[in-house]
Amino acid sequence: MGRNPKTLLRKFHEAKWDEQIILEMSVPGERGILVREAEPEVRREVGSGVSAIPPGLRRRSKPGLPEVNQARVLRHFLHLSQETLGTDVNIDIGEGTCTMKYSPKVHEQISNRNPAIRDVHPLQPTETMQGTLEIVYKLEQLLKEVSGMDRFTFQPSGGAQGVYTSAAMIRAYHESRGDTQRTEAITTMFSHPCDAAAPATAGYKIITIMPDKDGYADIEAFKGALSKRTAGIFITNPEDTGIYNPLIDEFVKAAHEVGALCHTDQANANGILGIARARDAGFDLSQFNLHKTFSVPHQSTGGSVGALGCTAELAEFLPVPQVKLAGEKYYLDYNAPRSIGKVRSFIGNVPSLVKAYAWIMQLGDEGLRQVAICSVLNNNYLMQKLQQIPGVVVRYAPGRRRLEQVRYSWEKLYEDTGVGTEDVRRRMADFGVQSYSTSHLPWIVPQPFTIEPTESFSKDDLDEYVAILTQISKEAYENPEFVKGAPYNSVVHRNSSASMDDPVNIAVTWRQFVKKGLDKRVRRSATKRS
Numbered sequence: 001m002g003r004n005p006k007t008l009l010r011k012f013h014e015a016k017w018d019e020q021i022i023l024e025m026s027v028p029g030e031r032g033i034l035v036r037e038a039e040p041e042v043r044r045e046v047g048s049g050v051s052a053i054p055p056g057l058r059r060r061s062k063p064g065l066p067e068v069n070q071a072r073v074l075r076h077f078l079h080l081s082q083e084t085l086g087t088d089v090n091i092d093i094g095e096g097t098c099t100m101k102y103s104p105k106v107h108e109q110i111s112n113r114n115p116a117i118r119d120v121h122p123l124q125p126t127e128t129m130q131g132t133l134e135i136v137y138k139l140e141q142l143l144k145e146v147s148g149m150d151r152f153t154f155q156p157s158g159g160a161q162g163v164y165t166s167a168a169m170i171r172a173y174h175e176s177r178g179d180t181q182r183t184e185a186i187t188t189m190f191s192h193p194c195d196a197a198a199p200a201t202a203g204y205k206i207i208t209i210m211p212d213k214d215g216y217a218d219i220e221a222f223k224g225a226l227s228k229r230t231a232g233i234f235i236t237n238p239e240d241t242g243i244y245n246p247l248i249d250e251f252v253k254a255a256h257e258v259g260a261l262c263h264t265d266q267a268n269a270n271g272i273l274g275i276a277r278a279r280d281a282g283f284d285l286s287q288f289n290l291h292k293t294f295s296v297p298h299q300s301t302g303g304s305v306g307a308l309g310c311t312a313e314l315a316e317f318l319p320v321p322q323v324k325l326a327g328e329k330y331y332l333d334y335n336a337p338r339s340i341g342k343v344r345s346f347i348g349n350v351p352s353l354v355k356a357y358a359w360i361m362q363l364g365d366e367g368l369r370q371v372a373i374c375s376v377l378n379n380n381y382l383m384q385k386l387q388q389i390p391g392v393v394v395r396y397a398p399g400r401r402r403l404e405q406v407r408y409s410w411e412k413l414y415e416d417t418g419v420g421t422e423d424v425r426r427r428m429a430d431f432g433v434q435s436y437s438t439s440h441l442p443w444i445v446p447q448p449f450t451i452e453p454t455e456s457f458s459k460d461d462l463d464e465y466v467a468i469l470t471q472i473s474k475e476a477y478e479n480p481e482f483v484k485g486a487p488y489n490s491v492v493h494r495n496s497s498a499s500m501d502d503p504v505n506i507a508v509t510w511r512q513f514v515k516k517g518l519d520k521r522v523r524r525s526a527t528k529r530s
Contacts, residue, residue, distance in 0.1 A: 164201055504516070
């Protein structure tokens with residue numbers, strides 16, 4: 001059933017399956033496929049295979065893999081897919097700063113499903129993978145144009161690791177100059193959280209600059225924090241308020257004056273593609289998330305790439321190997337004595353690099369600029385609509401346009417009705433849309449929500465999203481307890497965010513799940529429900 005033309009809302013109820021974990025579905029003797037045994041001639045030539053493994057590396061017992069037939073496996077994962085909201089099944093503009101956008105399906109065909117990419121092994125001779133290396137090399141040239149940087153690495157497996165790589169390179173740079181007193185890194189409150197966490201992981205003391213009344217990082221406070229101890233600054237611009245800092249070059253200049261290096265986090269650069277370049281503002285390092293701005297699916301870090309660019313002066317510290325071109329031959333260059341080494345295996349997630357390369361090539365330079373223009377248009381259209389909803393507050397810089405996102409607040413709704421941002425999030429699931437990010441802790445903005453509509457979403461999508469939040473606001477003022485009881489149409493009708501924060505209830509592996517007795521607890525809960 002389509003949307004109601006009067007309300008722009010549609011009926012929705014998500015599928016719910018009381019699905020076991022795949023390991024609990026194991027039936028002794030079941031097989032999804034019977035693997036053919038090696039023929040005698042093969043065994044005579046290469047042995048059993050296991051015999052080639054040193055005894056100290058062999059398992060004492062077989063791995064505890066589930067024994068499940070094909071039909072059971074298919075039903076299991078299809079059931080789970082019906083319980084999931086994501087960018088391909090809903091209007092997914094609500095993941096805060098995550099830059100959720102449509103990923104063309106042709107990219108799957110030319111990357112993950114293409115044997116020429118999928119079956120390439122990173123350890124095979126480089127002369128047999130020239131096409132793959134050519135794509136990686138050319139993607140680097142494209143990102144150099146977009147950012148103004150001189151060199152790139154694609155090793156980092158996400159934005160946070162890209163920032164960590166930058167911090168490691170900054171440390172190596174200062175050490176190469178005999179400067180060992182630089183122990184501090186400066187970031188801002190509304191920069192991405194990893195701009196504090198990653199340098200801290202690299203060993204730096206973090207100084208955070210708070211925003212002024214208009215949401216900008218205070219320039220005087222920033223200058224006051226700079227010293228000979230400052231190794232580098234890690235800053236997002238625009239920050240997670242969506243407001244572009246017009247003084248960004250002054251921040252960079254001030255940092256350079258005390259000998260610090262400057263990193264800009266452009267994980268979601270959707271609003272400035274083809275318009276503003278990191279190097280033109282004076283930055284020394286710039287990192288893009290290919291799984292955000294450049295349309296590679298997020299895949300829960302599985303397909304992520306934190307592409308890190310730097311100036312020629314810092315290139316010698318980049319991770320190895322680097323893809324280079326000699327004449328007409330591409331090769332992997334390990335000859336970098338001052339390299340920080342590796343932050344991940346090989347040269348990064350190649351299928352994701354292929355997707356990003358294809359996306360850029362399909363759009364061209366003018367297309368990238370149109371992506372930015374459409375993203376900013378969508379964001380400002382949505383802001384004009386949302387600020388008309390009772391209970392919604394747009395924080396900071398009144399009257400100023402935003403770029404790719406806006407820092408909103410349900411503070412007024414909470415004061416009037418007691419319904420807060422978490423309540424609204426849960427109720428949104430009843431309309432078939434993924435709930436927005438709760439922004440960053442701590443809640444500098446009370447009852448925050450941050451929305452980033454990219455170029456992928458149509459006016460119809462935006463209008464439906466506005467209609468959903470309008471309806472929830474109306475319900476909150478008329479019957480706040482109803483909103484607080486949500487969700488009603490989702491897979492889980494009530495969840496406890498507190499339980500997810502309790503280490504006792506967290507298990508990231510099956511072994512840990514069983515060890516904590518969570519499997520028995522789940523079975524008891526299922527028995528009570530039935």
